[in-house]
Amino acid sequence: MSDALLTMKGISKDFELADGSAIRAVNDVSLTVEENSVCVLLGPSGCGKSTILRMMAGLEDPSAGDIMLKQHPVMGPARERGMVFQAYTSFDWLSVRKNVEFGMKINGVGARERKEKAEHFIKLVGLEKFIDAYPTQLSGGMRQRVAIARTLANGPELLLMDEPFGALDAETRWHMQELMVQIANEENTSMVIVTHDLEEAIFLADKIIFLSAHPGRVKEVIIPDFKDGKRIADKEHIVQLPGYAALEHKLMRLMREEGERE
Amino acid sequence: MSEVNSRKAENQSLTGKRNKRFLEVRKPVSRRQKILSGVGIWAVFFAVWYLSTHAGWVNKLLVPAPEQVFGSLYELIAERGFMSDIGISIARVIGAFLMASVVAVPLGILMGTFPAIEAIFAPFVSAWRYLPAPSFIPILLMWFGTGEAPKLALLFIGVIFFLITLVMDATKNVRAELIETALTLGANRRITLFNVVLPAVLPDVMVAMRQMLAMAWTYLVIAEIVASTTGIGAMMMRARRFLNTDEILAGILVIGALGLLFDLLFAQLHRWLFPYLREKR
Ligand SMILES: Nc1ncnc2c1ncn2[C@@H]1O[C@H](COP(=O)(O)OP(=O)(O)O)[C@@H](O)[C@H]1O
Ligand SMILES: [Mg+2]
Numbered sequence: 159m160s161d162a163l164l165t166m167k168g169i170s171k172d173f174e175l176a177d178g179s180a181i182r183a184v185n186d187v188s189l190t191v192e193e194n195s196v197c198v199l200l201g202p203s204g205c206g207k208s209t210i211l212r213m214m215a216g217l218e219d220p221s222a223g224d225i226m227l228k229q230h231p232v233m234g235p236a237r238e239r240g241m242v243f244q245a246y247t248s249f250d251w252l253s254v255r256k257n258v259e260f261g262m263k264i265n266g267v268g269a270r271e272r273k274e275k276a277e278h279f280i281k282l283v284g285l286e287k288f289i290d291a292y293p294t295q296l297s298g299g300m301r302q303r304v305a306i307a308r309t310l311a312n313g314p315e316l317l318l319m320d321e322p323f324g325a326l327d328a329e330t331r332w333h334m335q336e337l338m339v340q341i342a343n344e345e346n347t348s349m350v351i352v353t354h355d356l357e358e359a360i361f362l363a364d365k366i367i368f369l370s371a372h373p374g375r376v377k378e379v380i381i382p383d384f385k386d387g388k389r390i391a392d393k394e395h396i397v398q399l400p401g402y403a404a405l406e407h408k409l410m411r412l413m414r415e416e417g418e419r420e
Numbered sequence: 421m422s423e424v425n426s427r428k429a430e431n432q433s434l435t436g437k438r439n440k441r442f443l444e445v446r447k448p449v450s451r452r453q454k455i456l457s458g459v460g461i462w463a464v465f466f467a468v469w470y471l472s473t474h475a476g477w478v479n480k481l482l483v484p485a486p487e488q489v490f491g492s493l494y495e496l497i498a499e500r501g502f503m504s505d506i507g508i509s510i511a512r513v514i515g516a517f518l519m520a521s522v523v524a525v526p527l528g529i530l531m532g533t534f535p536a537i538e539a540i541f542a543p544f545v546s547a548w549r550y551l552p553a554p555s556f557i558p559i560l561l562m563w564f565g566t567g568e569a570p571k572l573a574l575l576f577i578g579v580i581f582f583l584i585t586l587v588m589d590a591t592k593n594v595r596a597e598l599i600e601t602a603l604t605l606g607a608n609r610r611i612t613l614f615n616v617v618l619p620a621v622l623p624d625v626m627v628a629m630r631q632m633l634a635m636a637w638t639y640l641v642i643a644e645i646v647a648s649t650t651g652i653g654a655m656m657m658r659a660r661r662f663l664n665t666d667e668i669l670a671g672i673l674v675i676g677a678l679g680l681l682f683d684l685l686f687a688q689l690h691r692w693l694f695p696y697l698r699e700k701r
Contacts, residue, residue, distance in 0.1 A: 215604050237606030247601040250696055251619045261605035264615065292696040305601070312605050 163348050164191040164214060164232075164316055169223035170373075171209050183209045185373035186223075191316065191350055196342050196389075198363035199352045200409065202416045206374025207352040211320050214350060215241045227315065237265055240314035244321040246301045248293035254280060255289050257304050261312030279307040282344070283337065299330035303337070310347065317349045323358070332393060335361050339391040356409045361396060364389070368409070371416045378412065380405070484666040493670035502655065506674060509640060509651040512568070513682075516575030517629075517636045524583035525625055531584070532591020533617050545584050553578035554642050561647055571643040571651075578639040583632045590624035591617060623694045630686040637679050 171184040184206040191197045199207045212218040213225060216235040225232040227239065235241075240261075249257050258276040267275075280289050283303035285296075293301050302322060309317060323331040335358055341347055342362075353359050359366050360382055370377040384401025396402060449457075466486055472478050473485040496502035531538040553574055564570040594617055602616040644653025652671050659667035691698065 215600075217600055217603070235600070235603040235606075237604075239604060241601065241604040243597045243601065245595065245597045247595075247597045249598070249616065249619070251622075251694070260602075260615075264602075264611050265606050294696050309605070318604075 161193045162190045163193040163195075163228065164350075165189070165224075165226050166210070166214070167224045167226075169210070169213060169220045169225065171206070171213065171218065172221045182373040184213075184220075185375050187369075187374065187376055188223075189367055189376060189379075191348060192365070194346045194348055195364040196338075196349045196351065196362055198359045198366045199350065199369060200354065200356070200359045200366050201369030201374065201377075202371050202413060203354055205369045205371040205416070207354075207369060208320050210369075210374065211241075211318050211350060211352050214316070215239050215318050217241075237261065237312055238315045240309035240312055240317050242302070242305050242309055242317070242319040242322045244324045246293075246298065246305070246325075248296075248301045248304050250293050253290050253292055254285055254296075254304055257293065258308045258311050260308060265312070275311045276307075279311040282310070282341065283307045297330075299326050299334060302326065302334065306337075306341075310341070310345065315348065317347050319349065319351045321352055321354070324353075324355075331358075336391050336393060338362055339389050343389050343391065356406055356413065359409065360402065360405055361393060366409075368412055377416070380408075481663065482665055484669065488666045489669045489673065492664070492666040493673060496655070496667060496670060505651050505655050506678070509644065509653070510678065512571055512575065512643075512651065513633070513636050513640050516572045517579060517633055519572070520576050520580040520583060520632075520636075521629060524580050525587055525629075528584045528587025529591050529613075529618065529621060529625075532588040532594075532621070533613055538588065541584075542588075545581050548577075548581040549585060553639055554646075557643070557646055566647065571640070571648060574643045575636050575639045579632050579636050582635065583628060586628035586631070587621075587625055590628060591621045593624070594620045623690065623697060626686065626690050626693070630683065630690075633682055633686065634679060637675065637682075641675060 166187055166189050169184060169187045170182065172180040172182050174180050187206075187210060189197075199210060201207055209218060213220050214232065216232055216239065232239070249260065252260065255276055258280055259272045262272045262275060277286075277289070280286055283306055285300060285303055285307070288296060288300065293304060296304070302325075306319075306322070323334045326334060338349070338351075339362065342349060349362075351358075351362055353362075363382055366380040366382065367376055368378045368380060369375065382401075382405055384399055384405060385396070390396045390399075469483075469486050473480060473483055493502075527541065531541055556577055557570070557574060560570040560573050564573060598616055598620055599612055602612045607616065640651070641653045644651040645657055648654040652675055656668045656671040659665075659671070
């Protein structure tokens, strides 16, 4: 956890409105996502988290600044930066297996390798019993697992997730968070996860980038060092560690400050 | 005490099974009740029809009895070659509908996918939608004479512009996240169009086609009544000259039955082609 995987330098984003005026959603953001690390973007609703993530994905172009993945400038969406959305994105006309194979198939991966990888990642997310089911037969949490397996199986260098568990009920969300920690540990996947859920941020993050509201700027970069550099895939355990409560309290205060600024 | 009593009156008993009432808000009815009700309303319709003709409440020349209508339907089919009229009408609907679909479905999908293509065709298509197709009949007759061409052209014009718009709107409703997911998986434009947008929109395209097929039947009857010597509509106009109201009603009956039949076929096709939609939670 030291080499930079993705860097943003002086990124700003203006959206043009229908009346011709522009609003600045993101203002002069610079940040680094290290290799094999989980980076969480945290901040109040509307502060520009999604916009930043979409620029990383290449789905939006920055109005100013540079984004680099390793040594290459980011231009447009590509396989190396996979994205999981909050809304369900399973392809309903394909079975779970075909969904997970989709990215590999369009990228010309051979049938044998596709099958192996799909089965590996479907197993990783615990859906092996549903491998031939259609997404419409699955619950929301299971569909989100399909989306995660599909993105991981495609072999991205960076996994981008925009409030991926926001639509799930509390218990499912908890299981999914533990699954993500397990995946980060086992697959060494680098991730950027957007959330406005403090608990989720502390649980998942190797590094928390806290954004201030309107326009989005980096307010503070926080390393949850009470975890001692380890990723703990067990939520009951982590909330009992000394330092957890203090960090949660700090994030709450930041959230409150930003909320009142509006 | 009085509160308990009034609840009792409403529900019969506080503990036991509640009495079933005929009108329940948004409670589904049993299959049996559904079938009985459906058959019932038609039985009432035919009974009123039967009674009013036999009791002499209506002019029998203008409103023939139901058994007379079914009798002449049988006679038309068995002795007067009505089947070939029916066949011609079906062929016209299917032929014109297919021609319109072959143009409208791909164009609608392209317009819904690429705003540049929408910008070209939308101003044109939406203007045509406001022109009632039958207003073209006189000019179509002058251009194409009296063969099949003017009829097919009328159906084509009547269907195509609405179908393009419906398909375009359905395509625009394909969720942006699906397309963006494909892009971040490494899809190019061709793959996004053929492997994501197309399969995502196909069920809705089928629904749009089903709606427009019903419209095609409407234009068919207009075309055959106004300018044709063959087909169901033409038979009805011939019957009018000889005051054969029973044959006119038989024609209406056949048109209705065909419309229903095609609608059911489309619904069944939808079920066959998109089995995954049946499991929807
Ligand atoms: N396509 C867009 N057009 C105009 N304004 C937008 C667009 N996308 C986002 N915004 C604005 O940018 C700001 C940041 O939005 P977003 O990145 O979605 O915030 P977050 O994900 O943190 O809730 C908001 O004020 C939002 O209204
Ligand atoms: Mg957002």
